[in-house]
Amino acid sequence: MPDIVSVRDLDKTYAGGFRALKSVSLGIRQGEILALLGPNGAGKTTLISTICGITTPTSGSVEVAGHDVVRDYRAARQLIGLVPQEINLEPFEKVINTVRFSRGLFGRRRDDAHVESVLRQLSLWDKRDSKTVELSGGMKRRVLIAKALAHEPRVLFLDEPTAGVDVDFRRDMWETVRRLQADGVTIILTTHYIEEAEAIADRIGVIARGEILLVEEKDSLMRRLGRKEMRLDLHEPIAAVPDSLSGYKLQRSDEGGALIYTYDTSAERTGIARLFSDLTAAGLRLRDVQTSQSSLEEIFVDLVRDGQ
């Protein structure tokens, strides 16, 4: 698939001197769901804001379907929909009016049928005459999505769409995102939940300290992120790993008092059951077993360290 959004050497330094984006380059493929993962302050929102025109880039360029977002901003912005992280809505306006306003603002003629279909799709039709102040947090977020979809964008940016919402809403949101993708909309969402990226993304980009550390197909990244360690504390320390266990690539720890087994949770077979029976066969008795998974934070740290 060709890239619908091309970010080249994008740099953003704020007036206070903080460099939020460091020469970011990124291609977003048409029709994909790209999840941008990163801790707070990584530069996710700055990147989205710069693509959408809210923040002015210090240097570098962004093109949306071949239109430069600064020089040819009208054509570029007409193709983009943005759902911000904060719930920003005029409290006393009716839902339907605020959605109609968004459509007009993006240069589209009034189209009540389209507005109705967007509101129905987001289960907001029954609330169309409610003031936004009367809605629940989840509903308000849906209104923001409806506003972003009002002008029929081809690229939709969702900035932390499920931050602070309940599980049901999160699943609803994922369903909505998949439906939009089926309609041909390219979706970029930022999140710091790995499960979210895992659930819906085609590709995952990792961003930290203003740098894109990697962009990878979800499946291959999940294999890397899905590695887990099991620590096997032994009753008696051993001087060397028995030959019969050589296939497990065990590492001795605590001067032979413990063995470390690394395995892949996303693999079809983790090999744990077989390892236990082979340990017994080798005459090793276990005192305790602990498992741990490297957190996303740790992976970020590793990635940053590797990048230096």
Next chain:
Amino acid sequence: MNWQAVRAIYVYEMTRFFRTLLQSLISPVISTSLYFVVFGAAIGSRIDQVEGVAYGAFIVPGLIMLTVVTQSISNASFGIYFPKFIGTIYELLSAPVNFLEIVAGYVGAAATKSLVIGLIILGTAFFFVELRILHPVWMLSFLVLTCVSFALLGFIIGIWARNFEQLQLVPLLVVTPLVFLGGSFYSISMLPPAWQTVTLFNPVVYLISGFRWAFFEQADVPVALSLLAILGFMTLCLAAIWWIFRTGWRIRN
């Protein structure tokens, strides 16, 4: 030109006006009526004609200007400050619109609101005083130009303001004194010569004078100068707004 966007902003802003119709209309009409009662009927009855015009009628253009100027500023400044305050400005900044379209929408709506209020006050004046408008087209032109220019100023104030206090600061400390001292309730010729010269530095004098001329053919300064002053002020405001959007001052990071 993205006319759909201009229309969208205009309609959205006017919807707010109609939503708060009572406070938007009733409050300025009541306060102006009080001016008519106090200055026109109570005090005015003791004052002779000013420049050949009955005092009650003489203050009508000034009173309309007073309301229209303050309303234009407060409508436009609130119109653009509110999206900044609640965060909805993100949508405006990410939309395919240029500064002229944003200004046309917000300032157009703010100016329309104050024009409506100005005309209602004019209508109200007929209940209190005997009034003739010698040049109705010029009267309307001055009114529209004033509404637009001061809505532009209000728009700038709305972008400049970082909080509600600042939003009130300029209208309260600068504009209201200028309008009161701009000849709303008196003719400049009634002042001592030295103060007459000082007053000529007050831009509002030119507005009120031109507007009053359209009613009574009586003016403190030549009407062409009034027209030039208001057009110059409008150009200045437009240039400032153009610069604001070009640099993103106080609106874009």
